[in-house]
Amino acid sequence: MSFQLSQRWFHQIIILQMLVAWAQGSKKDLFEELWGLGKSASKQSGRRVLSHDLTMDEIFNYWQKMYGRWPSATFEQYLAEYRQRVDGAGRSWGTPKTDEELLDIYYFLRNRTQVPHAPGWTPERDKCGPVCHLYGTCNQELGICGCPRGRKGPDCATPVRTSCQEYCLYDDECHRIIREWCINECNGRGTCVGGVCHCYPGYFGADCSLSIDYDGGQGGRGPGATVLLAGLGYTDNPRGPRIYMYEFPPEMNLWGQLWVDRPLNVILWERFMSLGLREVDPAKADYFFIPGCARRCNKWDEKFQFIIEHYGQYWNRNHGRDHIMTHPGDWGRCERSWTDTFDSFVANVTMLQHWGITVDRSTETHHALFNSCYIPNQDILIPPMCGDMYWQYENNVWHPYRRHSPILKTTLASLAGSICGWNSAEEPPCRKRYYSLGVRAALWQLRDTPGFQIAKRVPNIGQSMAESEFCFAPTGAGYGKRNVISVTLGCMPVIISDHVTQPYEPFLNWNEFGVWIPESDVKDTEVILRGLTPQQKAEKMEKLYCAARHLSFTTVYGGLFEGDTGEFDAVATLVHILRTRKRHPGVPDHKLMEVDPEFADLMACKHHNSTTAATDIDETPARPPTPPLPLAGITSKVQTTIDDEAYPQRTVTTAHWIKDANGKEAGQRDSSGGDMVAQASPPPRQLCLFNGDVVLYADHEVPEPSDITIKRDMRPGQCMPRNGNRPSGFPPGGSIMCPPTGPITKCERNV
Template identity: 35%
Template sequence: MAARHMLGALSARRAVGTVDLDLAALSERCRQLAYPGIESCVSENNRCLNGCSGRGQCVAGFCHCKPGFFGTDCALSMGPDGKPALLADRGYVPRTRGPRVYMYELPPSMNTWRNELRLDRPTTRYFVERLVATGARVGDGDSADWYLIPITLRRSSDAWNMEKAVQYVRDTYPWWNRTQGHRHFVIATGDMGRIESERGRLSENVTFVTHWGLHADKPFSGWRASHRNATDIVLPVFLGPSKLSRMGIFTSRNHPKFATKAKPALRERNGPTFFFAGRICGDHSRPRTDGNWPHCQTQRSMGYSDGTRQLVHFHHWNRTGYFVAVGDSEYGKHLLTSKYCFGPTGGGHGQRQVGDPGGVAAVVSGVARSWGSVEDMQAALAGCVPVVISDNVLEAFEPFIDWNSFGVRLAEADIPRLHTVLDSIGPQEYARKVERLRCAAQHMAFSSITGAYMGEDGRYDAYETTLEILRAKAAHPDVPPEALRKVDPQLDAFLDCRDYTDSNPGSDSDSDSDSDSSMDSTSEDSAPDSASSAGSSAAEEVSTAEAAAAAAAGEHDASSNGADGDDAASTSAWRQHQQRQQQLQSESGDDDSNGNNGQLSQTVAQRLCSVSPFDVNDPHTPTCRQLSPRKGGPLYGGLMCIRQPTDLVACPRPWK
C-alpha cells in the first residue's frame, strides 16, 4: 500500500526534479499552459497550494518538496506504520465531526500545471486549502469517507482532464475500484455543470459539486439536463470581497447592527415591492413597452434566461410598486430596501453573477450605473427575500435547504399572476421568511474566505455546508437527498444554524464556540451608535475589500491586505466564553497570541474577522484590517486563517 501511495504522489514528478528545459522547450510549455510569455509563466505570483506547507520551495506554481516530504503541497510524509501521514510534525489531527476527505495526488500536468494568473473561478483551490484548515483532510485513504479528485473543471474542454484523472486514480490507487467511483467527488465551476465534463460510464457514480442544478431538459432554451439529484450537490457561486462590497452586501440587512448602523435612508424596507435590474433581452436590445409580443427587437437569443426575464418584464414592468428595468442608478439602495428580489433562471455561474459591478459607490456618490441582474443568492446575502422563477432547476443546496421557506418559488407558468402570489403573503409569513433568511444567507456565503459581513462566525458558511452534506450522505448512503434531514438530526440542526446539542442536550457540543446561534444580536452598549462611526466612508471599505480579496488570493503582501471587515457579530455569550478560555490559557501558561500554538488554536474559540463597516470601532469585534499580518506573504485558507496566514494547522477551526 505504501509503495502504491508513493507511486501516486511521485510518478509524474521525476520529469520536474533537476531537469532544465532549454528556452524553446520552456516557451512551448508556457504556451501550452496559456501563459502569454515566459516571464509570467515563471513568475513568483504563481502561487503554490498551501504555500508548500513550509516544507518545500514554490517554483512557478510547483512545490519542490524537501527530502522526506511529498505531495502536491508537500504535506505528506511516511508515518512509522508505513502509511502516509498528513503534517505529522505539526501535530495535525483530523476533526472528529467529519467528514474525512482524502485528496488524491495526481501528476502535475493534471492539476498544478495551470495558469494561476488567469484563474477566474478559484472555488476549487479555496476548497482544497480549507480541507486542511478545517481538519477535514486525511492522509490515509483507508480512513476516508470521501475522495476528492482535485482537478480544474472550468469549461467543456476540461473533460479530457476528467477522463485522464479518473483513469489515473483507478489504475494507481485502490479506493476507486473498491467503491466503483462512489464517494468520489469533483468540483466543476463551469456554467452548465456536470454535463460539461462528465465522461459517461467512467464518471457515472462520481458526485459533481457544481453551480447548475438543472435536472430536466429545457427545449426552449436548448439546455440539457445536467444535475443528478441522487449524487450531485449545487454549490453557491463564490463572490470575492471586492464584488460583495461594490454590491453593497457588506452593509447587509442580515447584519444584527443594520437597524442602528445603516444609513437612515436604508433602514426601512420602503423601496420597491418587487425589484429586478438587469438585461431583459438576449440580443441586448431594449424590451418593448407597447404590450406586443415578441417582447424584444429581434428573435436572436430567444432562449435567453429561458424567457423568464422577458415574461416578467412584459407582465409587470409598469405595475405600481414594481421595479423591472434594464438598469438602475440606485441598485445598491434598492437591493437593501425592496421586499422581494427576482432571481431569474440562467447558466449556473452566470445565473448568480452581476453583469456590471458598481455597488456601494453608486449608492454613495449617486453616479448612475447600469447594473446586471439581481440574482437569488445575492438577494439572500443582502437580506431581500428572493423570488425564484426557474422550473426544474435546483438552487444552491436544494433539496437539503427549502428555498420556499425563506423565499418564494414561482412556476414559470404563473409569471402573469406574480403580483397576486406576492400580495397573498401576509405580514406574519413575510416576517418568518425574513427571519429564516438570516440563516439561509450564511449557507450561501463563503465567510471563511471573505471574512464575515452579517454577524456570522463562519460555522455555517458554504464550505462547511458542503462538508456537512457530504458527511450526512456518507452516513446514510441509501437515503435520497430529500429525506436526508429527517434521518440525520445533526444535518437538520446544522441547516437551521443551531448547535446539534440544542436538540440533544445530553451530548457534548461539537463546536469550538459555545454560542447557541452564529447570528445573535449584538448588545448595543458594545458598538458605536452613529452610522458615521462605522468608517470614514463606504468608498474606503470598497478599496480595503479589494485588498482583502487580494490577500485571500495571495496576490499582495500583508501590508496591503486591508480592512475587508464584514461582521463577526460580537455576542455576550461569545465574549464570556472567550474570557473563560483566555483565563484557562493564562493559567496553563500557554500563549497563542501570535498563532504559534496550533493545538491551542483548534480548541479555543476565535472570532472570524469582520469586513463590515458596521463593526469598525467596535472594541469587541475584530476587523480583518486590524488582524492583517505585518510581515509580507500570501494568506492561505481564507480570512479565517488571518491570524496564522501561512500555517493552516494553526488556523482556527469552526468545528472540532
C-alpha cells in the same frame, strides 16, 4: 455528442465579448460585472498590490526578502551576474514574458538558495533520483517527478515551450513566483513558480504537505508511511468525514490558473485540510476528492486515467460512488469536459456544481446544454462562489454597519442585468430562447410598473437589491448568482425556474424564505408579490436570515452578520451534508433531516449538543407557522418528473393560493400605485466582519503594518486582511479563521 470546452476558444470568446462591450461603450460595466472591479484604487489605502507579473528587479527583491536572505554583497553579486546573463542572451531587462524566461530567473535564484529537506530524506532515498528535486517535485509515493509549466521529462530537466495563453485566462497573471498563488502557499515547504509548488527535497503534494516517515517515528503508521504536515501537529477531525485527496502531476491541474473567477475548487482543497478532514491513507477514507481547476480545465481524461492506473482498487471499491469533484462551469456535468470514454466513469461521482436542471429542456430551449445536468440524491448544488459577488455584500441588511446607516426597503421587487443574453443590450423579443428560460424577457414587461425596478444596468446592484423586498433570481445562460446574492443581502428571492434545483435543496426550502413561482404563472407575478401579508413576509425574512448564513462563504471572506461564528456557512454546510450522507447510506436527501436531528438543527441554524437539547442562536419568539402550500414539480408541460420523487417538500406560490389564503382582494395595487413603506432593516449583529474595502498589505517593499496603521485603516470589528497578494484576498487555508502567519494546523475548526 461530447462537449469539450476548448481553452483557446473560451479565451477568444472572452476577448470578443470585451471588444463588443467596448464598441457599445460599456467596457467598464462589463469588467465590473465579470470580475467585480467596482473598487477604486484609493479604497486600498494607496498600497500597491502585487496584481501583475513582477519585473526582474522586483523578482530579485521579492526572493531576497522571502527566501534568499543573502548578505547585501552576495545579493548585488547575483543581481549583476544575472544582468550579464540577460544581456548576453540579447534579452531586455524587464518582466519575464514567457515560461522559459520565468523559469530561467527562477532556477537561477532557487539553485543559489539553501533550502531545508524533509526529515529523514536523503538523495539515495529519493524515488525519482538525484536530479528531480532541482527542477521539480518528486511524488515519493509513486516515484513521479512533477514539473512546473515549461519543463518535462522524468526529472523535469528538459525545457518545453508552453504558452501562458494556453493555460491561463490573463497573460499578465501567468508568470509569477509569488508564493500566495500556490495552494496553501506551499505550507512554507517549497517555493512557488507559475502557480506550482516546487517543494523542498522530500516534501511533495500540490501544497508540499506530504512527506515519508522514513524511520517510523512521525505518524504512528510505521516506516515508509505517508505523513501529513509532519512536525506541525496536524490532527484529524474526529467527526470526519475523512477525505483522501488525489495528487496529480502538475500539468493536469496546476499549470493553469486555479483562481480565475470561480475558485471553489481551490478553496475546498484548502478548507478540507484546515478543517482536519484530509486523510492520507486511502484505505481509511470516507470520500475521495478529485481536485479540479477553475472553469477552464480540459485534463479530466488524463486525471481519470491516472486514477485507474494508480488507485484503481479504491475506485473499484464503490465504483466511484464515494468520489467527489467540483465543476463550477455554467452547465455543470453537462459541459462534459471529458470524452465519451469516461462517461461511465463520471456517472457515479458526486458532482459539486452550480447548475441544477434536472429535466431535459433542450428541445424547448434550442440549447443542448439545457439537459438533465444534475442528479438529485447524488450531486450537491453548492452556492456559486465568484470573485465579482462579495464586493457588494456590505449592502447586507444585517451587516453591523447598518446600525448607523440602515437599509430602507423602498422597492417591491427588482431585477438588474442582461435580459436577452449575457452582456447583451438586446431587448425582448429575444432571439435566444434558452437565456434564463425566457423568464427575464417575461419580467421585462413589468419595467414600468409602480413598485418594480427592472433594468439592464443600475449604479449599484448590491444596494438596489438590498433596498428591495423581493429580488428576481432567474438563471442566465446557465446557472444564476442572483439567488444567492439576494439572500445574502437580505432580499427575498423570487425563483421562476421550473425543474432547476436551488443551492442546498432539499435541505433548504426556497419557498419558505423566498417565493417560488411556476413559469406558467409568471403573468401573475405582481399579484403574488403584492398579495403576501406583512406577517407572511416577516416569517420569510426570519427564515431568510438563517438561509443567508448557509449560502455565504463567511469563513472565507469574513463575517456578514453579528454573532456569526461561521459554523453554518457554505463550507460547513457542505461538510455536514457529506457527513450526514455517510452516517445514513441509502437514505434519500429529503429524509436526512428526519433521521438525523443534529443535521436538522444545523440547517435551522441551531447549536446542537449530543447531550443537551438544541438551542436557537437568535432566541426569537416562535411565530405562527406558514400556511401549507401546494407541491411543485408538475407543470402543464411535464406531467411526471424526477423532481416529484427527489423534492416532495418543494412548494410554490401561485395567485390561486394567494387568493385562497389571503382573500380575493389580495394582490391588488393600491391607489397610490404601490404598497411599499420604507422599513428599517432587522437589528444588526456584530462579528469579525467582511471588509469590501480591505486594506491590502501586499507590497513586499512595504514594512509590515504597525498597530497604529491597522487602527487608522481598519474599521472596528473588521477582519484583519490575511493575504493581499492572493486573488480576492483569500487567506492561507481558505479561511479567515487561520492565523495571518504560521502553519495551517493553527486554523480554528468549527465543523
